Amino acid sequence: MSLDLTRIKALCFDVDGTLSDTDDLYAQKVERFFPRFLFKDPTHAARRFVMWVEAPGNAMLGYADKLGLDDEMVAVINWISRHRKHSDKKFLLVPGVDEMLKQLQGRYPMAVVSARDEYGTLAFLKQFGLVKYFDAVITGLSAEHTKPYPDPVLLAAQKMNVPAKNCLMIGDTTVDIRAGKSAGTQTVGVLCGFGEEPxxxxxxxxxILSDTPKLLEVLK
Structure with missing residues (x-):
């Protein structure tokens, strides 16, 4: 796996698990309900449970893909994203993200491409003073369809005035990778969220990067 760095003219970032830290503390708290004599890997089971709670669409797509029902599940994810109520949860920032964005600003146009609602997305960005880094903020209702459809990535590219093929989509789940690939972008998967390398x-x-701030080392 490798990137063609000469193609990259703009960056698109997912939020949950990419810029916003996943609920590792929450996973640790619920892990005790997944005893080792029942679960081969309680930590993995706990993280998957949190994923179901926090991002049910992402979790379902993984299973649907294995069953050959991924096209149908994409439509379900789109519906869930558009109808779920916003959360007032407190956000955590992936360590190093602020410094990464600071160093990338001015070098690349940057956009947020999130399936989360506008309220939650802006709440996170404002909480950590990140709004200033982005040329576009695309949320779950910005385009006709949300991720894993290509629509929000294409809209972000349009707002940054950069061809989609010259964008890089960075995200932690298969939903982000599918959206980027469908839009014609290169994609980076990060392991600081819900997604798993395989x-x-x-x-x-x-x-594949261990965490989002490692992107700086790639784009230096």
Whole structure:
């Protein structure tokens, strides 16, 4: 897996699990309900449970893909994203993201491409003073369809005035990789969120990073 750095003219970032930290503390708290004598890997089971709670669409797509029902599930994810009520949860920032964005600003146009509602997306960006870094903020209702459809990535590219093929989509789940690939972008999967390396590779991520701030080392 590798990126063609000469193609990259703009960056698109997912939020949950990419810029916003996943609920690792929550996963640790619920892990005790997944005893080792019943679950081969309680930590993995706990994280998957949190994923079902926080991002049911992402979780369902993984299973639907294995059953050959991914096209139908894409429509379900789109419906869930458009109808779920916003959350007033407190957000955590992936360590190093602020400094990464600061160093990338001015080098690339940047956009947020999130399936979360506008309220939650802006609440996170404002909480950590990140709004200033982005040329476009695309949320779950910005385009006709949300991720894993290509629509929000294409809209972000349009607002940044950069061809989609010259954008890089960065996200932690197969939903992000599918959206980027469908839009014609290169894609980076990060492991600081809900996604796991085998599934991100299977969906065609061009590069896998342990966490989002590692992107700086790639784009230096």
């Amino acid at each position: 599934e991100l590779k299977r969906l065609g991520a061009d590069l």
